[in-house]
Amino acid sequence: MDDDLxxxxxxxVVGTGMTESIVAAAASRIGKRVLHLDSNEYYGGLWxxxxxxxxxxxxxxxxxxxxxSKDFKPDLENGETFLKASNQxxxxxxxxxxxxxxxxxxxxxxxxxxxxxxxSNDTSSLTTEKTDEDKNDKKETKHWSVDRxxxxxxxxxxxxxxxLLYARGELVELLISSNIARYAEFRAVSRVATCMxxxxxxxxxxxxxVFANKTVSVIEKRMLMKxxxxxxxxxxxxPEFDGYHDKTFLEYLNTKNLTPIVNHYVMQAIAMSTDKTSxxxxxxxxxxxxxxxxxxxxxxxxxxxYGSGELPQCFCRLCAVFGGVYCLKRHLDGVVVSxxxxxxxxxxxxxxxxxxxxxxxxxxxxxxxxxxxxxxxSRGIFITDRSIMQGEKENLTLLYYPPEESDQEAVTVIxxxxxxxxxxxxxxMVHMTCKRTKTAQEDLAYVVKRFLCAKTLESNVSRTPTDSxxxxxxxxxxxxxxxxxxxxxxxIENPMPQVLWxxxxxxxxxxxxxxxxxxxxxxxxxxxxxxxxFDFAVxxxxxxxxxxxxxxxxxxxxxxxxxxxxxxxxxPGPKFEGDNTSGENEKQDAExxxxxx
Amino acid sequence: MDQxxxxxxxxxxxxxxxxxxxxxxxxxxxxxxxxxTMQNTVGMDYxxxxxxxxxxxxxxxxxxxxxxxxxRTLTPNYYRDGQGAILVYDVTDRSTxxxxxxxxxxxxxxxxxxxxxxxxxxxxxxxxxxxxxTAEGLQFARRHQTLYIESSAKTADGIKCCFEELVxxxxxxxxxxxxxxxxxxxxxxGVSGPRNRxxxxxxxxxxxxxxxxxxxxxxxxxI
Numbered sequence: 001m002d003d004d005l006x007x008x009x010x011x012x013v014v015g016t017g018m019t020e021s022i023v024a025a026a027a028s029r030i031g032k033r034v035l036h037l038d039s040n041e042y043y044g045g046l047w048x049x050x051x052x053x054x055x056x057x058x059x060x061x062x063x064x065x066x067x068x069s070k071d072f073k074p075d076l077e078n079g080e081t082f083l084k085a086s087n088q089x090x091x092x093x094x095x096x097x098x099x100x101x102x103x104x105x106x107x108x109x110x111x112x113x114x115x116x117x118x119x120s121n122d123t124s125s126l127t128t129e130k131t132d133e134d135k136n137d138k139k140e141t142k143h144w145s146v147d148r149x150x151x152x153x154x155x156x157x158x159x160x161x162x163x164l165l166y167a168r169g170e171l172v173e174l175l176i177s178s179n180i181a182r183y184a185e186f187r188a189v190s191r192v193a194t195c196m197x198x199x200x201x202x203x204x205x206x207x208x209x210v211f212a213n214k215t216v217s218v219i220e221k222r223m224l225m226k227x228x229x230x231x232x233x234x235x236x237x238x239p240e241f242d243g244y245h246d247k248t249f250l251e252y253l254n255t256k257n258l259t260p261i262v263n264h265y266v267m268q269a270i271a272m273s274t275d276k277t278s279x280x281x282x283x284x285x286x287x288x289x290x291x292x293x294x295x296x297x298x299x300x301x302x303x304x305x306y307g308s309g310e311l312p313q314c315f316c317r318l319c320a321v322f323g324g325v326y327c328l329k330r331h332l333d334g335v336v337v338s339x340x341x342x343x344x345x346x347x348x349x350x351x352x353x354x355x356x357x358x359x360x361x362x363x364x365x366x367x368x369x370x371x372x373x374x375x376x377x378s379r380g381i382f383i384t385d386r387s388i389m390q391g392e393k394e395n396l397t398l399l400y401y402p403p404e405e406s407d408q409e410a411v412t413v414i415x416x417x418x419x420x421x422x423x424x425x426x427x428x429m430v431h432m433t434c435k436r437t438k439t440a441q442e443d444l445a446y447v448v449k450r451f452l453c454a455k456t457l458e459s460n461v462s463r464t465p466t467d468s469x470x471x472x473x474x475x476x477x478x479x480x481x482x483x484x485x486x487x488x489x490x491x492i493e494n495p496m497p498q499v500l501w502x503x504x505x506x507x508x509x510x511x512x513x514x515x516x517x518x519x520x521x522x523x524x525x526x527x528x529x530x531x532x533x534f535d536f537a538v539x540x541x542x543x544x545x546x547x548x549x550x551x552x553x554x555x556x557x558x559x560x561x562x563x564x565x566x567x568x569x570x571x572p573g574p575k576f577e578g579d580n581t582s583g584e585n586e587k588q589d590a591e592x593x594x595x596x597x
Numbered sequence: 598m599d600q601x602x603x604x605x606x607x608x609x610x611x612x613x614x615x616x617x618x619x620x621x622x623x624x625x626x627x628x629x630x631x632x633x634t635m636q637n638t639v640g641m642d643y644x645x646x647x648x649x650x651x652x653x654x655x656x657x658x659x660x661x662x663x664x665x666x667x668x669r670t671l672t673p674n675y676y677r678d679g680q681g682a683i684l685v686y687d688v689t690d691r692s693t694x695x696x697x698x699x700x701x702x703x704x705x706x707x708x709x710x711x712x713x714x715x716x717x718x719x720x721x722x723x724x725x726x727x728x729x730x731t732a733e734g735l736q737f738a739r740r741h742q743t744l745y746i747e748s749s750a751k752t753a754d755g756i757k758c759c760f761e762e763l764v765x766x767x768x769x770x771x772x773x774x775x776x777x778x779x780x781x782x783x784x785x786x787g788v789s790g791p792r793n794r795x796x797x798x799x800x801x802x803x804x805x806x807x808x809x810x811x812x813x814x815x816x817x818x819x820i
Contacts, residue, residue, distance in 0.1 A: 005668075043672055154709070176804050183674060185799030296800060305799040306677060313674035320663040321642045326670040420799075421709065561642045 005327060008353050009035045011548070012345055014085075014332045015360025017045040018534060019525035021315035022541035022555075023358045023548075024324055025180070030552045034324040035354075036316065037347065039087075039331045043316060045360055046090060046507055046527045047161045049309025052153035062092055074346050076336065082346070083365035084334040089372060090362030090527060093506040094439040100456050101500045103146040144427065144500055149383070155424040157307040158381060160507070161528035162414050162431040164189060164398065165302040166288055167295035170538040171311070172302065178555035183314035185305040187420050188297020193389055193399040194269040195450075196261070200389040200399070203269035205299050220262050227256060227266065231286040241279055249282025250275045272400040272532070274410050303396055303414070306421050311534070318558060332363045335522070342519040356548045358523045361510045368522065370515035376436035377507045377530060378409075378443040384428045384497035387415060388451045394419055401447050409434040411447045412532060428497065435530055440504035453496040523547065602654050603647065605774045607767055608678055609659045609760075612700050613685035614693040615667045618720040621750035622685065623659055626760055631751050650765050657760065669699075676707035678798070680773055681714045681763045688719040688747065691728040694737070701741055712773055715743035716763045723749040 010032035013024040020036075021043075028034040042048055042058075050058055074082050149156070165171050165186070175181040192203045204210040210221060230240045244252045249271060253263055267273050270289045271282040292300030304310045320326055335357065336344040344353045387395060399413040411434040416422035422429040430452070432444050448454055510526040523544040529536045545554050611619040620641050624630055627644045643660040660679075665671045684700055686693040697717065704713070719734045731747060738745035744762055748755030767773055 154706070172802055176802050181802040185801060187799050296802075302800075302802075306674075310674050310677075313672035316672055317663060317665070317674065320665045323664070325667070326665050327668040328670045330668075561644050 005035065005325065005347075005350060005352060007350065009033045010354070011035075011356045011358060012352060012354045013037070013358040014345070014363045015045050015525065016040075016043045016312055016316060016328075017047045017360050017525060017527060018312050018315075018537040019541045019544070020045075020358055020360050021312035021319070022174075022538060023523070023525070023544050025178075025315040025319040025322075026541065026545045026555045027356075027548070028319040028322040028324040029178075029555055029558065030549065031322075032549075034319055035352065036319060036324055036326050037330045037332065038328045039363070041329045043328070044160075044309040044312045045362060046092075047309060047312055049157050049159045049307030052149060052156040052158065054153075055156075055158045059095055059097070062095070074334070074336070074351070077338075080336050080338045080343065082334050082336055083367050085332045085363045086366050087362050088366065089364060089369070089510070089512055090360075090508060094441070094504065096439075096441050096502075096504040098454075098502050099146055099500070100454060100498065100502070101143075101145055102457070144385070146501075149501065152424055155421075156383075156429070157309075157420075157422050158429070159307045159309060159422075159431060160379075161308055162433065163308045163528070163534055164414065164532055165304070166533050166535075167292035167297075167300050167302060169288070169292065169533050169535055171534040174538055174555060175314070177557060178318070179558040179560070180314050180318050180555075183317050184310055186296070186302040187305060187396055189299045189301035189303055189398050190297065190393075190395045191389075191391075191397050192269050192299050192301075193397050194264065195399070195401055196264055200451075202389070203265055205293060209298075216261060216265075217259075220259050223256075223258055224262050224265065227253075227258070227262075228270075228286065228290055231283050232290050235287050236280040236283040238283075241283060244279040247279050248275060249273045249277045249279045252279045252282070268400055268402055272410075272412075274402050299398070301398055303416065303420055321558070332359070335365060335519075337519055340519055342522050354521075356521045356523065357519075358525060358544060360525045361508070361512050361527050364512070364514075364524070368514050368518035370513045373508070373511035373513070375509040375511055375530065377509045377528070378434050378436040378440035379505050379507060380430075380432040380440060380444040380448065381503045382430040382432075382448075382452060382454075382497075382499050383423060383501040384430055384452060384499055385426070386495070386497045387417070387428055388413070388430070388497055396420060401450075404446055407437065408446055409437060409443060411444060413447065413451070427500070430497075433530070435509070436506050440506045444504065448502075451496065452499050454499040454502060457498060521548075604653045604655050604768075606656045606658060607680045607764065607774060609657050609681040609683060609763065610676065610679040610704075611659065611661050611683050611685065612671075612704065613666070613683075614687070614690075614696050614700075615664075617685045617687040617690070617693050618750050619683075619685050620661055622683070622718065622720060622748065622756055622759070623661055625750045625753055625756045627659070629753070631753075633751075648760060648764055650761055650768065653768060655764060655768070657764065671703065673707040676704065677709060679708055679713055680710060681716070681767050682708070683716050683718055683759065683763065684743070685718045685720050686729070686734075687721050688727050688729045688734075689721055689724045694719075694729045694733070697737065710773060712770055714763060714766045714770060714773070715741070716759060717741075717743045717745050718755075718759055719745075719747040721749060721751075722747045722754060723751050 011027040011034045013020050013034065013036045016036065016038040024034050024036045038045065042054065076082055175184070192205060193200050194203050201215065204213040230238060241252065250267065250273070253266060266286065271277065271285040273282045273285065289300050296302055316326065330347055333346040335342050336346065336351070342354065342357045344351050345357060387397070389397065394417040396417060397415040401411045401413060403410055411432050414431045416429040418425045418427065432447060434443055437443055508527060509530050512524065514522070514524050525544070526537070526540060542554055611623060613619055621631060623644060624632065627646050641661040641663060643658050645656055645658045647654055647656050660675065662671060682704055684697055686697055704715070717734065717738045719729060734747065735745055744766060746755050746759045746762065748759055750756060
C-alpha cells in the first residue's frame, strides 16, 4: 500500500514540535534510522505558524472530536502490554475570536503611500499628508475588511508560540554549529520598549542609543554601566551578590541607589523582572541580555522570518536530508511495552519496532503520566492598523509589561511588521503572552486596554493614514474614540492602534512528568513554555539525546552540499569544472552561496 | 571568475512524486552523471551551479526534496522564496502525472512568490511503455501556464535545456529576483557585510557575522 512505512527504526519521534524535531535531527545526523510522525497535517504541533486560512482550519479542527482508537485490538506477543495513546494533555481552551471591521469590501477608498519594507521613510511626509491628502506619491488602497483579510490569507503568518532568539542563546549557537542556519532567515528585533509613566519609550541598547538618549543623564549612564558590568563579568556567582541569594532582584537594585529611570530600565526592559523575581534570575537575565547585544542588530533579539513555526521545520529538513522518514497525518495509536521497555508503536494498523521513542506531550498514554503540570499559557493575537509606538521606520518591537495589580501576570508583547512576513503592508501583528490565571481574554485585558483600541469600527467613517507604515485608519476616528474614553496620553500625535481582528486562547505550558512505571526508553518532549526564547526546548533536546546516545556528538556540523558524496558513488567522479572556476573557488563559492541563500 | 559577474542567485525547487527522477535530473545537470541504481534520496540537500544565459551569469541553488515528498510531507519552509519550480513526472507512470495537480496546489499554498516560474518535466523518455503522451503533457502545461519539456536524466536529453529555459523565464520576470540582494555581499575587501539589514530578505546566521558599525557598540563598549 502507498502509505506503508518501513517497520524497523532506531528512533521513532512522535510530534513535530521544537524539542522533538531537534532530537530527530540529532539522531538522524549520527546515522540512526529515524521515523518522524505527526498526527496533524502540518508541522510544529503547538509550535506551529499558520497563514490566516490555516489558522481558521486549525480552530475548526479543535472543535471536531479527536482521533479515537478505542476499537483497536493489536496482536501482542507474550509479556507485552498495549498502552493506548491519548491527546488529553494538549488541550487548547477558551478560544475567542472577534472581528472589529466590516465584512464587505465596500468601504470608501483611502490613500496610502506605497512604501518599501526597508523602512527608509522620510519624516516630512507626516506633515505633508496632514495638509494635503492627495499627494502624488500615494496610491489608492482599499480598506481592510474581513473579506480582504480572508482573501489575502497567504500574506499572514500567525504564531501559536511566538518566541524570540537571544543572539547568543542556545538556539542561535546550535543553528550555526550544526549548519542548520542555512534553512532559515531572521529579522533583528529593532527595539526593546518599556512603559514608563504611562508612556512607551525605547530602551537604549547600543552606544549610539545611549548617547542619543536625553532622558538619562550622564551620571545615570555611568550608574547603569557600573551595574551592568557587575552582572556581566561574573554573573550571579559574583561576590557582589553575596547575601542576596534569597532576596529579590528588586531588593538588590534598591541597595544601589539608582535613580528611578535606571532602575526601571534594568528591572523591566533588561532583566524583564517583576518585584518577585529572584536576584539570581534577575542577574542571569541581565547577563544574557548583555551577552547577546551587538551581534546581529540593535537589540539582543532575533525573530525568525515567517514565524517561530519555521524553526522546527529546519531541524526536520536536516533529519530528512540524513535519511529520516517523514509522515504527517499519522496517529500514534499506542505503544507496546514489554519488560520495562517500549518495543514498538502501533500506527495506522502497522507495528513499527524501535529502540527509542521520543514523544510529544500530546501523545502520551495516561498510564505512564505522573502529573499533568499546573502552568498554562494565556495568548492574545491581534491584527492592528499601526504600531503601538510609531517610528520613522517599520519596527519589530519587544515590550515587557509588568503587572499593574497583584492579581495580574506580566505580559510579553511582540509586535511584528510586514517585513517579517507576519502580515501585509499597512498592518501589524501583535502577540501577547502571559501565564494563565483566568481565561486568556481576562488575563490580557489590562494590557489590551492600555495599548490597543479593540472596538468595532464604524464602517461609514472615512479614514486617512498619517504614517504610511502604520496606518489604514483615520486619526480623526481615533481621536474621537480616545475622546470618548477620556483616556490615554499622547493620543493626538500617536493614536492607539485599531484592532481589526483578535483571538484569545489558552494553551498548556507543559510541565508534564512521567511516572516511575514509564519505560526508560520513552523520552518526553515538552510543548511551548512561558519563556521568551527557545533555550528550554534546546536543552531538553540535548538531554534526551544524551540519554539515548551518551557517547555521540550532538548535531555536529552538517556538511555543505558540495561536500556531500552521493550514495553509491564509491569513487568521486571527475570534478566538474564549469565556468572556469577551480575546485577551490567552487568550494568558496559554495560557502558564500550558503550564507547568501 | 569574478564574483561580480554573477547577476543574482536563484532558488530553484525540485518537486514531484517519489522515483520520478528529481535527484537524477539534478545530478545530471550539476555533475553530468547518471546513476542507474540510485536509491531513495539520502543526503541530497541542494546543489549550486553557475549558468550563463544571454550573457547573464546567474548562480542556481537547486533544492532537492530530501525524500520528504514520499509521504507528501514537504515542509512549507522548503518552498520559501523559491523563484523557480521544476515539477517532474515519469512519462511511464500515469499516476505521477495526475499527482502534478496536487503539487501545483502545494506550490500555490506555500510559495510566497506568486509569480514563481514553473517548468513541467516529463522525465524518463528513454524508457519504453510510455503512458503519458507529449500532447497530454503540453496540454497540462498550457492549462496551468507553465513551461514544458521532456527529458531523460539517463541520456541527458532535455536536461540542460530545462534549466536554461527556466532561468531565462525567471530573468525575464521583473520583480521576481533582484541583483541588489547579491551585490552588497561583496563589498570593500570581499568580506561579507551586513547586506540584509534593510533588504526584503532576512539575515542569515553565521559565525563571523559582522554587524553594521552603528550596531557594533553596546553597553559593554561604553565601560
